[in-house]
Amino acid sequence: MMKQKMLVVFITTPGLRASEKLTEGLLKNRWGACVNQISGLTSRYWWKGKIETAREDLLIVKTLAGKWPGLQKWVRAHHPYSVCEIVALPASAVSPPYLKWVWESLSPKRR
Numbered sequence: 576m577m578k579q580k581m582l583v584v585f586i587t588t589p590g591l592r593a594s595e596k597l598t599e600g601l602l603k604n605r606w607g608a609c610v611n612q613i614s615g616l617t618s619r620y621w622w623k624g625k626i627e628t629a630r631e632d633l634l635i636v637k638t639l640a641g642k643w644p645g646l647q648k649w650v651r652a653h654h655p656y657s658v659c660e661i662v663a664l665p666a667s668a669v670s671p672p673y674l675k676w677v678w679e680s681l682s683p684k685r686r
Contacts, residue, residue: 581666581677583641585685586650587618588660593655600653606646607636608680632656639681640665 584607588594591614598610601671614632620627638646644662669677 578679579639581639581669581674582638582640582663583666584643584646584661584663585635585639586634586636586654586661587616587631588634589655590614590630594634597650597653600649601632601634601646603634603680604649606642606649607638608677609637612636614660637666637677638663639678642681 579584586597588597594612594614598612601607601610611634613635616631616633618629619633636646647661651659666674
């Protein structure tokens with residue numbers, strides 16, 4: 576039944592407005608079953624040869640491996656950054672009821 580592996584995807588945004596827009600689109604388009612929004616992160620990173628600091632939000636998306644190609648494409652098309660962080664990690668241990676819920680939430684039958 577649940578043949579696809581679950582992924583946990585991290586996406587940073589420049590703040591609440593972008594986070595809300597992306598979260599709404601990710602859920603409405605069923606790219607993710609659940610999106611957690613964490614506000615107020617401090618990010619430090621290399622950009623154009625310098626170390627930069629920015630206040631950002633973090634989205635944590637629970638999805639299925641089969642959604643990954645489309646999710647990436649959709650986020651890049653709707654994200655305000657020219658180079659946006661979209662990082663997926665495989666969820667190697669997931670409680671069976673939660674995995675079932677993710678799978679059912681993203682199943683094509685639900686559309």
